[in-house]
Amino acid sequence: MKFYRNLTIKQKQIVWAWGFLALPVLFYSVIRFYPTGNAMLISFQDWNLLGSRTWAGWDNYTKLWHDPVFWKVFANTFIYLLLGTPISLVISFVIAYNLDKLRFMHGFLRMLYFLPFMTSAVAMAWVWRWFYQPVPIGLFNNVLASLGIPQIEFLRSTTNALPSVLAPAVWAGLGFQIIIFMAGLRAIPRSYYEAARIDGVSTWTVLFEITIPLLKPTIVFIVVFSSIGFLRIFDHVFNMTTQDPGGPLNATKPLVLMIYDTAFTGFDMGYAAAQTVVLFLILLLVSLIQLRILRDR
């Protein structure tokens, strides 16, 4: 204690700061940085968990390049992104924009839209899976049948399955995006709208010349945030296709599911690690490109 007492105030601060950070620094080193390096290392090795780890060089990556399943999965992952992000962006904006203009039971309506965000993806994937079943089980097809409309094969068709799996993911995320949009709308100064009204500008012009340009930071945030979510989609796909994960015929399989299968069903750790590195690079690139494009405009 004598040593501590002789320190200057500044030096004491340093001692305290590092004392506070000791455990967290250990945590981030062991649970975040070491595994990151390890994943990259394993991606250059050949290892099935039981046998020995052997150096494989770029083998896992060339194998991935020539793997038709990977390209199918790669395409699926981007379809999730390219459908999911714009659709949820437009829907959540339209709802937030209109909800912002209402007073009557405002809080109640907002609650209805936000509620799905509080649900668990696994539970809701099973609910939607039930909705999609053929007659006489599934709700959607029962409703269609009662209206005399032909059945739709949702999860069993290779073309319909992916949008069907995507729908609950979009649905669950809307509430969050609506709330963020509404906060963005509130931040636009009233005086801009007043001025536009005095000038007699039409509602559409106000929307496209004032509201949307001023919402740009909010839009950038939502686009980047939801893109990362759709690129990492897993829970919904896995639970809606448990009898044949990613099926039918890999029609719904996203990259994270391929990683899970390769690592924990096939125990091909090197190959799976290579896929995780590719996922990492995709996430990095997509976020950087979006930030670039949306910032510049």
Add this chain to the structure above:
Amino acid sequence: MAIVEAIRPTTDALMKTSAPKKPANLGQILRWLLLFAGGIAMIMPIAYMISTSLKWPHEVYNVNLIPREPTLENYTYVLEDGRFYMWFWNSIIIATITTVSNIFFDSLVGYTLCKFRFPGRYIIFIAILSTLMIPTEMLVIPWYLMSQQFGWLDTHWGIMFPGLMTAFGTFLMKQFFETVPDDFIEAARIDGLNELQIWWTVAMPLVKPALAALAIFVFLGNWTAFIWPLIVTNSTEMYTLPVGLSTFGDEADVAWELIMTGAAISTIPTLVVFLIFQRYIIQGVVMAGLKG
């Protein structure tokens, strides 16, 4: 960040609508009706989940929302074999401990990075910030190997160790500690409090809304977490609710009323919490979403 500056003053005002008071016209009425219909459509999956969990098997395929003879039979049946109690308990333990740990460590680190000047501060800041770019999926394989080596597979510790601290929470808290005036901390120092006491008794009470936001996000995130618990557990007793529900769904096969009951058991608690603390949760989501 620009977005933080742009939206900061509005988080508190979010609960009130800013729509001007106008006499209702046809357009407004139409807009309200459409949004109301949309809102009802939004909660339909939840409504059908609960409704079906209250139906007898022979009524499940009927599309009516209100069960003709509501029954709690499905709940008795599902809870009787005891697994849902175990999964529920596991989820509660993991989500609670992880939340407490994040509240403690994320705010401690955020506070230190915000209020202390010491060599290495910038490096630590950048290092923690950079972990935001690393997706969990990249880490699950090394975490699995680590768990295997240390005997953490199939334990509570194994499920929760990756989430005990988060970079997201650390930055959220750091942002909020910026709003605590340095004078308060100086004054406490002159009063003879040590740094730990200053953090805990002076700074922490001033950022309570942020702590609530962080707690909500961490708890909900862990309550619904799926991929890592799926990987790290392999015995039924260790499953969390989402993992248990996933296996239960396969096992129940076409007994959709039982699957809906299981889904309802894992969803209703968070919905109830939301309905009680709605105001705080929505504010928290905006704060966490915009500042993290």
